[in-house]
Amino acid sequence: MKADPRGVLTGAHYLDGDHACAEGALAAGCRFFAGYPITPSTEVAERIAARFPECGGVFIQMEDELASSIAIIGAAWTGKKSMTVTSGPGFSLMQEHIGLAVMLETPCVLVNVQRGGPSTGLPTLPGQADMMQARWGSHGDYEIIALAPNSPQECFDFTIDCFNLSEKYRIPVLLMTDECVGHMTERVIIPQAEEIDLVERKYYHGDKSKYLPFKPDKDMIPPMVKAGDGYRFHVTGLTHDERGYPVMSWQCQEVLVRRLVEKIKNNADEIYRYEEENTDNADVVIVSYGISSRVASRAIDLARKQGVKVGFIRLIVVWPFPEKKIAELAAKTKALITVEMNYGQIALEVERCAHGKCKTLLVPHGGGWVHDPQDILAKIKEALQ
Amino acid sequence: MHEIRFSGLGGQGIIRSGFIVGRACSIYDNKYATMTQSFGPEARGSACSSQLVVSEEKILYPYITQPHILVSMSREAYEKYEPELQEDGTLVIDEDLVSPVLRAQIRIFKIPATRFAEELGNRIIANLVMLGFFTAVTNVVSYEAMKKAIPGSVPDRALALNMKGFERGYAYGREQLKQQ
Amino acid sequence: MNPVDVSEIKKENIEYHPMEHLLRMDRIPHIWCPACGIGTAVTAFVSALEKAKPDLDKVSIVSGIGCTGRVAGYMKLDSFHTTHGRAIPFATGLKLANPDLKVVVFSGDGDLVAIGGNHLIHAARRNMDIVVICVNNFIYGMTGGQVGATTPETARCSTSPYGNFEPPFNLPLLMESCGASYVARWTALHIRRLTDSIVDAFNKRGFSFIEVIAPCSTLYARWNRLGSGLDIMKYYHEQSITRHNADPRDLKIDFQKPIIVGKFIDRERPTFIDAMNQRFSAVFGDRYTPYGVPAGPRSDEKEGVNA
Numbered sequence: 001m002k003a004d005p006r007g008v009l010t011g012a013h014y015l016d017g018d019h020a021c022a023e024g025a026l027a028a029g030c031r032f033f034a035g036y037p038i039t040p041s042t043e044v045a046e047r048i049a050a051r052f053p054e055c056g057g058v059f060i061q062m063e064d065e066l067a068s069s070i071a072i073i074g075a076a077w078t079g080k081k082s083m084t085v086t087s088g089p090g091f092s093l094m095q096e097h098i099g100l101a102v103m104l105e106t107p108c109v110l111v112n113v114q115r116g117g118p119s120t121g122l123p124t125l126p127g128q129a130d131m132m133q134a135r136w137g138s139h140g141d142y143e144i145i146a147l148a149p150n151s152p153q154e155c156f157d158f159t160i161d162c163f164n165l166s167e168k169y170r171i172p173v174l175l176m177t178d179e180c181v182g183h184m185t186e187r188v189i190i191p192q193a194e195e196i197d198l199v200e201r202k203y204y205h206g207d208k209s210k211y212l213p214f215k216p217d218k219d220m221i222p223p224m225v226k227a228g229d230g231y232r233f234h235v236t237g238l239t240h241d242e243r244g245y246p247v248m249s250w251q252c253q254e255v256l257v258r259r260l261v262e263k264i265k266n267n268a269d270e271i272y273r274y275e276e277e278n279t280d281n282a283d284v285v286i287v288s289y290g291i292s293s294r295v296a297s298r299a300i301d302l303a304r305k306q307g308v309k310v311g312f313i314r315l316i317v318v319w320p321f322p323e324k325k326i327a328e329l330a331a332k333t334k335a336l337i338t339v340e341m342n343y344g345q346i347a348l349e350v351e352r353c354a355h356g357k358c359k360t361l362l363v364p365h366g367g368g369w370v371h372d373p374q375d376i377l378a379k380i381k382e383a384l385q
Numbered sequence: 386m387h388e389i390r391f392s393g394l395g396g397q398g399i400i401r402s403g404f405i406v407g408r409a410c411s412i413y414d415n416k417y418a419t420m421t422q423s424f425g426p427e428a429r430g431s432a433c434s435s436q437l438v439v440s441e442e443k444i445l446y447p448y449i450t451q452p453h454i455l456v457s458m459s460r461e462a463y464e465k466y467e468p469e470l471q472e473d474g475t476l477v478i479d480e481d482l483v484s485p486v487l488r489a490q491i492r493i494f495k496i497p498a499t500r501f502a503e504e505l506g507n508r509i510i511a512n513l514v515m516l517g518f519f520t521a522v523t524n525v526v527s528y529e530a531m532k533k534a535i536p537g538s539v540p541d542r543a544l545a546l547n548m549k550g551f552e553r554g555y556a557y558g559r560e561q562l563k564q565q
Numbered sequence: 566m567n568p569v570d571v572s573e574i575k576k577e578n579i580e581y582h583p584m585e586h587l588l589r590m591d592r593i594p595h596i597w598c599p600a601c602g603i604g605t606a607v608t609a610f611v612s613a614l615e616k617a618k619p620d621l622d623k624v625s626i627v628s629g630i631g632c633t634g635r636v637a638g639y640m641k642l643d644s645f646h647t648t649h650g651r652a653i654p655f656a657t658g659l660k661l662a663n664p665d666l667k668v669v670v671f672s673g674d675g676d677l678v679a680i681g682g683n684h685l686i687h688a689a690r691r692n693m694d695i696v697v698i699c700v701n702n703f704i705y706g707m708t709g710g711q712v713g714a715t716t717p718e719t720a721r722c723s724t725s726p727y728g729n730f731e732p733p734f735n736l737p738l739l740m741e742s743c744g745a746s747y748v749a750r751w752t753a754l755h756i757r758r759l760t761d762s763i764v765d766a767f768n769k770r771g772f773s774f775i776e777v778i779a780p781c782s783t784l785y786a787r788w789n790r791l792g793s794g795l796d797i798m799k800y801y802h803e804q805s806i807t808r809h810n811a812d813p814r815d816l817k818i819d820f821q822k823p824i825i826v827g828k829f830i831d832r833e834r835p836t837f838i839d840a841m842n843q844r845f846s847a848v849f850g851d852r853y854t855p856y857g858v859p860a861g862p863r864s865d866e867k868e869g870v871n872a
Contacts, residue, residue, distance in 0.1 A: 014408035014418075032662045034654075053845045053853055058661045060837075063687040067654035070647065074627070074658025077645070082662070100648050184447055185404060185420040187411040227643040227659060228666050230622035234589065234638060236646035245592060246638065246646075291447075298446035373446065 003027050003196035007055045015188045017181040018043035020152040021111055022051065023188070024159025025083050027196055030109070031057040032082040034071035036064055036090060039123040040179040041113035044085040065090040069097035072108045076101075077235075079201070079226040081163055085111040087179075088121055091130055092137070099138030101172035102260060104235050105214070105222065107201065109162045111175040113182040114290075116367035126179035127367030128290055128341035132348075134174050135319050141257055143264035145271060146174040146319040148289040152186045158316070164199040165271065169263060170221050176318060178341070180291035180370060204231075214256070215242040220263035264320055273316040274325065282311030284383050285329050287350050288339040289315040291370060296339040299376030308380060321349045330354035335383035339376055341367045359383055386441075387525050388449035392434040392466050393458030398512035401538065402456070403435030405516060409526045409534035410439045419447040432462045439525055454523055457483050458498065458515060477519055479511070494522040494561065501553050510550035513539070517551040521558025528555060584611045587621075589641050596635055600794020602753035602779020603633050606700050607640075609756050609777075610671065613763030624667045627656040629681060632706040632781075633673035640671075650681030653688045656695050664838055664857025667696075667767065674701040678734055679714040689743035689772050694836040696766040696773045699736065702781040710784030717820035721788045736776045737829045738813035746771030748830035750816070752778040752801040755826060762828060771836050778824060791821075 007026035015023065022044045025033070033052065035045040045061070052059045058075075062068040065086055072082035086094060091112045101108055114130050116122030130137075134146045145165050149158045159175055166173040204211055204223035213233045216222045222242075225231045238246035239253050264271070279285050284303075288296045293314040303310045313329065315322065326349070330336060335358055338347035347362040354360045363379045365371050389406070393399040403420045410418035422435040436449045453474040457463040463483045470476065473490040480495035487493060496518045502511040513535070520531050531551065539547045582590070588611070597603050614621065621642060628637035630649035637644040647655045652670045660668045670677070677685050677699050688695065704722055705711040712725035715736070719728040740748045747769045751759040759777060766773035778801070780786065782794035791797055800821065809827040816825050835843065842855040 012412050014404065014412055014420075032658065034658060053849060056854065056856070058841075058856060060657070060661060062654060062657075063683050066651060067657070067684055067687075070651045071654045071658035071661075073647075074645070074655040074660075075662035076658075077643075078659060078663035078666070080662040082658070096648055097651070180421070180447075183422065185407060186418070186444075226663075227625045228623050228663055232622070232641050232643060234644045234646070236638060237648055238646065243591075245589075294445050294447055301445075370448070 001198045001200045003193040003198055004029055005193035007057075008193040008196065009190050010192050011190055013188045013190060014185055015152050015156075016043065016183055016185045017149065017152040017155040017177060018113065018183065019047045020155040020188045021085070021159050021175065021177065021182075022047035023190060024156040025109070025163070026051055026055060026057075027156070027190065027193075028081060028160040028163035029198060030081045030083045030163065031055070032072065032075035032080045033057065033059045033084065034062045034068040034075070034082070035084050036062055036068050036086070038065075038087045038090045040115055040182050041085045041087040041090075041111065043182070044111060044113070065093035066097070069094035069110065070100065073097060073101050073104065073106045076106045076108045077227045081107070081109075081167070083109040083111065085113065087113045088115045088117050088123065088127075088130075089119065091133065095133070095137040098144070098172050098174075099140060099142070100237050102138065102142045102144070103237050105170040105224075105260075106172065107166040107170055108172050109159070109166055109175065110172055111159070111177065114176065114178040122368050124179070125368045126291060126341060126370065128178055128292060129345065129367055131176065131318060131340070131342065131345040134176055141261065143171075143261050144174060144319050145169065145171060145264065145317065146176045147273075147316060148176045148318050149181055150290055150293050150314070151181065152184060152188050155181060156188050156190065160196060160198070164197075167199045167201045168221075169267065170224065171264065174319075176290070178290050212242040213244040214240060216259060216263070220259055220266065268320040271317055271320055272322045272325070274322055275312075275314040275316065277312040278309070279311035279313060279329055279333070281309055282333050283309045284335045284337060284380050285311040285313060285333045286337050286339055286376070286380075287313050287315070287326070287346070289318055289346065290340075292339045292341055295370045295373060296376055298373040299380065302373060302377050303380045308384065310380060315346070318346065321346075321353070323353045326350055326353035327355065327357070330357040330360075333358055335359035335361055337361045337363065337376070337379055337383055339363050339371060341365045341370070387437070387439040387454065388452040389437045389439070389454040389456070389525065390434050390449060390452040390466055390469075391437070391456045392432065392462035393512075394462065395431055395433045397458050398509070399433050399458065400435045402512045402516055403437045405531070405534050405538045406519070406526050407437050407439075408538060409530035413530035413533045414527050416441055417444045419444045421448060432459065432465050434462060434466060454525070456515065456519055458511065459483065475523060477515070477522065479515065494518065494558070496554060496557055498554060501557070502550055505546065505549055505553060507546060510543070510547050513547045513550035514554035517554025517556070518558040519554075520551075521555045522562060584608070587611045587614060587641050589639055592639055595639055597632060598783045600780060600782035601632070602702060602777070602781075603636065603700055605753040605756060606633075606698065606759070606777045606779060607636055609759040610669075610698065610763055612756075612760045613767065616760065617764045617767040619667050619767060623665055624669065625656075625659055626669045626671055627652045627659065628670070629672040629676035630707070631673040631676045632702075633671065633700040634676055634707070636671040650676055650679070651684065652676065653681060653684040653695070653697065657688060657693055660693065660695055661838070664694075670695060670697045672699065673706070674699055674703070674715040675705045675713045678736065682714065686739065686743045689740050689745040689774065691837040692744055692746055692771045692834045692840075694771055694838065696763070696775070698763065698775050698777060700777045700779050701736065702779045702785060704781050704785040704788075706781050706784055710781075710788055715818075717818055719820045720785070722785070723788065733818065735813070735817040736774070737816045740774045741813040741830050744772070744834060745774045745830060746832055746834055747773035748813075749774075749828040750776040750778065750824075750826050752805055752824060752826060753780060754798050754801040754805065758807075758826070765828070765831070769831070771834055778818075778826075
């Protein structure tokens with residue numbers, strides 16, 4: 001399916017990451033947005049509010065993030081593509097509904113423009129410390145998909161990818177950007193509508209009386225229907241069977257939760273995305289994502305000028321985590337160094353997947369500003385000792 | 386590669402200045418330009434700045450480390466940012482608002498941008514006067530690209546006045562270069 | 566009572582419950598206690614659907630969490646059992662994304678008024694075009710009888726064992742002041758009146774709020790020694806005063822004191838979508854296509870051509 005030209009602002013633009021994200025949503029066909037203002041994500045909502053009236057979309061500023069994050073789930077059940085945007089405390093408030101969207105297998109997109117935390121933290125300054133919250137923040141066991149852009153262009157492109165993944169796997173997809181990328185302005189090329197490929201939601205077309213809302217196809221993903229189409233279906237956040245009816249038993253839990261996990265795990269090879277550079281003969285490989293990946297590139301340049309063989313893997317899809325790739329790198333390099341604006345989140349995953357095959361190091365950083373490339377360079381040298 | 390800092394007071398259109406030059410470079414001069422700005426809860430009237438990296442190649446590290454061009458439209462901003470300017474850097478100032486204490490190798494270009502803007506009818510376009518001047522005296526961005534980038538970057542109703550300001554600053558800059 | 570002679574019952578009477586077409590019979594028996602008032606509210610709702618005759622395929626019902634939160638699960642409609650307190654914002658998303666739907670929120674006082682109170686007041690303020698049926702049993706039933714935001718003063722609950730000392734919300738007053746288009750209150754005894762109010766709400770554009778005072782025969786009755794469910798119905802019978810258009814300020818409910826019931830508010834205000842269309846049409850003119858407006862004459866012409 002191709003994009004609806006009404007939402008596509010074809011051309012070369014000079015946009016910040018937040019505005020580019022809004023344009024990505026419009027291009028992806030998002031026509032329902034519910035949000036609550038919070039720095040540094042508000043510009044996304046502002047642009048959507050300005051652009052929707054002429055594109056046939058509905059924007060509503062809700063009373064809080066709890067409301068925003070469930071309104072988009074309601075909207076998704078009418079067949080619309082829907083999104084909300086937040087940061088810091090707002091992301092914490094949305095966790096319950098990330099869980100609901102996982103449980104109801106509802107396609108929707110949530111954007112977190114990360115700022116420094118915990119609590120109110122640093123509203124106007126960057127962080128990357130919500131990465132584990134993105135993975136595990138809602139209660140219960142589940143898999144999630146999260147992408148991390150490092151430029152305004154990627155904010156545009158990856159927002160479309162988020163919608164596509166969300167429609168394909170019937171799962172909430174998280175765009176984990178950060179204040180730096182959100183407020184950085186660069187050229188953003190928006191292609192023609194017919195050059196933008198969109199994944200169409202899989203709908204049920206069989207006998208109405210036989211429709212079971214949670215009966216999966218072979219790909220483990222159940223086809224969906226829309227409210228108002230006469231299926232008279234039921235969905236619940238309680239553990240449920242294929243009919244969508246609550247069943248309070250470990251057997252039902254096992255069938256449902258295992259499928260929710262496996263529909264992502266078993267398809268992970270199709271979901272993983274990363275950029276890899278000079279990892280073959282590298283002594284040290286840097287692992288990074290988001291704005292930190294651009295900061296790390298400066299340190300890598302400096303190290304290479306000094307003759308150090310440094311490889312680089314930049315995670316685009318952070319969740320699911322590319323376990324096999326990291327294990328493979330660990331087997332052929334001396335050290336994996338994770339560069340992220342926190343005191344060790346993705347670094348824990350790297351350590352887990354490296355499984356002791358090489359040194360795993362972190363360049364710790366509390367957020368509030370990006371790393372000093374010299375600190376990364378120092379860590380590269382430390383790794384070689 | 387150019388590392389530039391535009392600085393002044395909140396409300397002077399400093400962020401907009403970085404935006405217009407960045408837009409001109411990246412959309413119309415076919416270069417790469419990354420603009421960043423410091424965000425804060427500061428009130429209108431305090432020192433503010435926008436940073437611009439312009440390059441022929443894709444920009445990875447997006448921040449300025451030691452700018453070689455500092456544009457300053459207030460004393461407070463000048464004092465705050467002057468120390469980071471490279472030894473052989475270029476200083477572009479509103480001469481009525483900034484009284485520089487020059488280091489040896491710094492090149493300086495001065496314009497009474499705010500006074501010119503007032504003469505043209507509104508001090509609000511002082512940043513455009515400064516941008517015209519900046520375009521003439523530095524080799525960061527082409528005049529043609531700037532002429533294309535201004536429409537759409539300022540309010541439509543004020544476009545003509547902004548263009549006038551830009552031209553005034555540009556002409557003044559050309560003259561100064563001839564005199565040097 | 567004489568034992569029923571089973572041979573006397575005709576087959577069609579035992580096989581078909583008159584409301585079966587609107588209930589998920591494969592989920593019956595329900596979880597509610599004997600003499601609970603929620604079932605009565607559901608009965609009134611089903612009767613109202615039969616009277617109002619909306620296109621049932623276009624009716625969605627949304628519940629939160631709690632005893633009344635289970636209503637969505639028993640209705641043979643598109644039905645959504647959501648999270649605690651958030652039925653209204655879910656319904657808001659549903660309604661705004663497809664204005665053709667008739668969206669009903671059916672939930673309890675704890676869900677809608679306490680944890681979900683913020684959403685309730687904002688939906689009323691926006692005049693979101695949904696129907697909210699709030700079963701108020703003065704207590705948290707599902708979790709075992711805790712005090713709530715509607716519990717009358719001095720009433721005992723498991724977390725107000727010495728009697729509640731917080732003033733409760735006067736829900737009609739709250740809804741009136743927030744801007745609801747339609748506000749009524751009945752007890753579980755007033756089935757016919759309640760049914761009529763739900764019909765009214767179905768035909769009303771804008772935010773409709775119906776409070777249903779209902780017995781929690783197990784917990785509230787036991788904690789307060791109010792006797793059986795039947796005794797509570799007797800209290801409703803003896804102490805309810807019907808007063809339409811009563812001043813909402815007079816509608817506070819005191820412990821075992823008279824309950825004023827009736828239709829209090831019925832007014833016209835632009836809905837969220839009306840106001841949005843009005844504003845954007847004024848600003849954008851022809852560039853704006855009014856949202857969620859049933860096709861006008863132009864599409865009739867088209868149909869004519871196609872026919």
